[in-house]
Amino acid sequence: MKKLLIRSVTGIIFIIIMTSCIYYNALTMGILFAFITGSCIWELGGLFDQKRNIRINKLITTLSGVYLFAAFFGFCSNITPVAVFIPYLVSIVYLFVSELYLQYENPLNNWAYTVFSQMYIALPLSLISVLGFVGDDHNGIEQYNYALPLSVFLFLWANDSGAYCFGSLFGKHKLFPRISPSKTWEGSIGGGILVLIVAFFLGLSNIQPLMTTPEWIGLGLTVIVFGTWGDLIESLIKRTLKIKDSGNILPGHGGMLDRFDSSLLAIPAAVIYLYTITLF
Numbered sequence: 445m446k447k448l449l450i451r452s453v454t455g456i457i458f459i460i461i462m463t464s465c466i467y468y469n470a471l472t473m474g475i476l477f478a479f480i481t482g483s484c485i486w487e488l489g490g491l492f493d494q495k496r497n498i499r500i501n502k503l504i505t506t507l508s509g510v511y512l513f514a515a516f517f518g519f520c521s522n523i524t525p526v527a528v529f530i531p532y533l534v535s536i537v538y539l540f541v542s543e544l545y546l547q548y549e550n551p552l553n554n555w556a557y558t559v560f561s562q563m564y565i566a567l568p569l570s571l572i573s574v575l576g577f578v579g580d581d582h583n584g585i586e587q588y589n590y591a592l593p594l595s596v597f598l599f600l601w602a603n604d605s606g607a608y609c610f611g612s613l614f615g616k617h618k619l620f621p622r623i624s625p626s627k628t629w630e631g632s633i634g635g636g637i638l639v640l641i642v643a644f645f646l647g648l649s650n651i652q653p654l655m656t657t658p659e660w661i662g663l664g665l666t667v668i669v670f671g672t673w674g675d676l677i678e679s680l681i682k683r684t685l686k687i688k689d690s691g692n693i694l695p696g697h698g699g700m701l702d703r704f705d706s707s708l709l710a711i712p713a714a715v716i717y718l719y720t721i722t723l724f
Contacts, residue, residue, distance in 0.1 A: 610634020
């Protein structure tokens with residue numbers, strides 16, 4: 445009972461902070477996700493460093509990921525030119541060249557895990573800025589709209605809630621027993637139904653006038669499919685590393701990666717979906 449209470453309180457505080465920062469303005473959204481990006485990369489780097497024959501520069505890798513997020517934020521908001529990405533490229537070159545001098549046992553492993561943290565965490569989270577700045581130009585600055593960034597997380601939370609309730613009541617058929625024995629097809633279907641309901645009401649609300657109700661429903665389906673895969677991928681990483689949680693920063697929920705694993709695929713998928721529907 446105590447664990448459930450701790451988990452519930454942490455979850456409520458987490459949702460309030462996420463919703464408030466995304467809704468308030470672009471700056472609070474940017475600060476929030478810069479922190480999330482850095483925390484997730486630092487956390488993953490700590491897990492890698494516990495493994496034999498893996499040594500990555502956690503500080504430079506984390507700072508590089510946060511800088512990539514800041515570069516995307518500045519570029520998408522039309523504050524900075526494309527040259528803002530050059531320091532990030534320099535940091536990646538440094539991380540490669542530095543292995544020539546560090547004389548670690550397996551530099552190939554170090555390179556692979558360093559680049560993985562950038563591709564798996566930094567790049568996907570940086571794309572939240574693409575969703576936030578919708579291209580409504582005013583006085584030379586792109587206008588921030590909270591609707592799309594927030595909707596991704598509303599869909600993910602609705603999917604998790606629906607999957608938990610339906611899975612607890614009706615779950616019998618395992619979705620992916622090799623990776624995540626607790627997930628069921630019944631839970632996934634229940635989560636999907638709840639997401640469709642949320643998408644329908646978002647369409648009616650007109651919080652993003654550029655999108656129709658069917659397009660909102662399509663976005664919801666995209667997010668839950670790729671969000672589920674994102675969750676399974678993190679489960680596979682934890683099984684490979686032989687750990688239960690990625691960290692303990694969030695009482696009752698584990699680490700930052702445990703909370704944002706679904707979004708690491710859902711955000712890029714949402715960007716691809718939105719750019720696709722604007723082409724046709």
